[in-house]
Amino acid sequence: MTSAIEPHKARRLYLLLRDQITSGRLPSGERLPGEPVLAAEHGLARVTVRRALDLLASEGLVHRRPGSGTFVQGPAGTRPVVGDLPNLLSGLIAMGRATGVRLLSFEYVAAPAAIAEALLLEPGERVQRSVRVRLIDGQPFSYLTTHVPERVGLSYSEADLAATPLLELMERSGIVADRGTQAIGATLAGPEVAEALDLEVGSALIDLTRVVFDPSGRGVEHLHALYRPDRYAFQMDLVRTGDAGERRWTPASARPTKPAHLSAKPASAKPETRPRPAALRRPAP
Amino acid sequence: MTSAIEPHKARRLYLLLRDQITSGRLPSGERLPGEPVLAAEHGLARVTVRRALDLLASEGLVHRRPGSGTFVQGPAGTRPVVGDLPNLLSGLIAMGRATGVRLLSFEYVAAPAAIAEALLLEPGERVQRSVRVRLIDGQPFSYLTTHVPERVGLSYSEADLAATPLLELMERSGIVADRGTQAIGATLAGPEVAEALDLEVGSALIDLTRVVFDPSGRGVEHLHALYRPDRYAFQMDLVRTGDAGERRWTPASARPTKPAHLSAKPASAKPETRPRPAALRRPAP
Incomplete structure (x- = not known):
């Protein structure tokens, strides 16, 4: 040695x-x-x-x-926020957390092949590409790259996007987000992302890709999001349903009109009196 | 330089x-x-x-x-499998993929404090701790650490666990898994996990913690799972519901009794004729 x-x-x-x-x-x-x-x-x-x-x-x-x-000693600062996965931002707002955004870039470009395919674009259709960093309580926690078809993108300005969530802008303009597909993985922070999220290169990030369609099946948004796992944890409640031999997990969060259901809340380092948050603590390896 | x-x-x-x-x-x-x-x-x-x-x-x-x-050149071998998140294993079985398991350890130990708290154990209650690696088509893709209260663990043997999924063993013994809480993050592979999953130390992994309760609210399983993101991607379908100003995403997968809904399927490198899988491709950075 x-x-x-x-x-x-x-x-x-x-x-x-x-x-x-x-x-x-x-x-x-x-x-x-x-x-x-x-x-x-x-x-x-x-x-x-x-x-x-x-x-x-x-x-x-x-x-x-x-x-x-x-x-x-544990990190003294920001704790992970426990949230409902697809409605992250509305969850944060509902719990009164101060969120902010930094718009890093905003441009119209030829659609990359993978994006054109995902959004089912017409040949030659251009896209608006934007990169944003979202902050919670002043700390960066997510790095969002969105591609939106030009016809949708033109309904709002760069200044709008620097101030208002993208789906809200689209819905204000009469564009209807009807359904989506979402995939979750993990990835390593490269130099650009590491700098924007105030991290070391090579740190682990949650990697989420969501594609959103309007009622006619046309793509309206392609989102690629990276989250710092030390500042955010996705949570979902499950119920076990079905007959013996066919038992399976079903999401318990399908209660769309009741904002109180938003289970997003700051995780605390202190023992909780309610059982749920404790369930998220992990064993020492 | x-x-x-x-x-x-x-x-x-x-x-x-x-x-x-x-x-x-x-x-x-x-x-x-x-x-x-x-x-x-x-x-x-x-x-x-x-x-x-x-x-x-x-x-x-x-x-x-x-x-x-x-x-x-892209990886020639195993492609990510696109799956319904909470029902990973049943999804894989439904799509006819060959899954296997390696039982790395099986023991009864004093419950670590975080586990005792998460499962709402009685003071001094012991747990069965097991570590398994799950394989798909002969390749390791997940590293599972489970803690189960001793009273539950004694209902099956080490040999049972090396052959049969844990929830299935529990349900056969009359233990009812009623509801659960699940949190998803990302983490880096340490030496032990990297070796078991045939990875480099420092690779990114999906990190999932699930705690399962019986109908009386007693904890029956604490699962900590690590997944190789290059061999597995979690997917969910979403629908946008609610009135204007209160629109939110709702999981579209709450159809428990219809096995055909299991959207788990191997991702292909070839362009798809159906729009959905294409939605998961990501743009070049």
Whole structure:
């Protein structure tokens, strides 16, 4: 084993531990394994482990108590917001959280092939492409890239988009969002996104793609959204339905006209008196 | 600018590009930006960019054509499976995909505090903890850690769990899974999970936590699942409901007794004749 610090391996371990702390899997107060254990587990030199712990300590995510070990301090700032998945923004507004937006770009371009196909565009039809960063309580939490057919995009201005949610603008203009398809995955932050979301390159992000159609089946919006998982967690309630042998999960959130149902609420670091939020805490790995 | 290769920076760029290729954001046939452009974009030396491209080429994810550039080849093997989120496994079975499981561990332990709280356990109540890797067509795609109260866990054996889905075992024993709460995020693969899922450490994973309750409100299962996003994408259909000013998205998948509704199907690299799957393709960044 070498005793030279390997800064990029230290960075990798730092990112992994940071991810576990900000996600709550390593809860505040938890004692981290000792340096020799971390070194063996990750195949690293002890000095490299120490460097990773130094980085965490400099961010206030761990605290070292000489003689007793390294303890998780948890992120002091923004906590994940627990929300109903498709109605994220209206959920945040309903719970009175201050949201903001930064419009990073706004332009009309030839439709990329994948977008043209997804939105069922006519050949040669152009699109409005915009990139926005959404903030909650002043902190960036999502990076949104939208493509909208030119005929829809022209119904509002760049200034409108910098102030008002896109679906609201469209619905004001008489465009009817009727149905959509949504896919969820995970991805790594590249340099541009990392900078916009105030993150390290290589951090994990929730990746959501939604395509929205009007009642005639024409595409009206293609959204690609990236979310910081340490600032937002998607939640849904499920009920188990069906006869024996055919039992399955059904979303419990199909109550469209009752705003009180919006279960979005700030997650708290304190124990809850209600059982539901506690269900979201994860075990230490 | 230095001309020395920096292997860990090369690895980071390799991971980012790999993620974009396997997710389909860099589609097969797409020409990558030239080495000078990638070098400037990521703040790296050209030799470091070349090393990252070498790694991708050695995996067959890109192809270099001398004089014309580097082209994405896309992953030849398993494609993402598009599925209904809460009923992943039954969806896969309904579409005739061969699924398998590896039971990595099975033990009875004292309940970690977060688990005891989530499942509303009695003080001192023990749990069965198991770790499984689920395979589709012989390839690992999910890493599942479950905690089940001892009274529930004793209704089946280790051999049962290595052969049969957990909820099915519980329901056979007369335990009623009545409702649940599910949260979705994203995380980075650590060494253990990366090895089990045949991935690089630091890859992005979908992170799902589900807690299941019986009709009396007692917790019967705590599931923490990690999914490879290049082998699985969660999909849901949405409909827009409600009056003007109160419009919101509602899940369209609440049709519990109709197995044909299971929209899980293999995503194809070829253009589809139906509009829906195309909606999931993402634009090049």
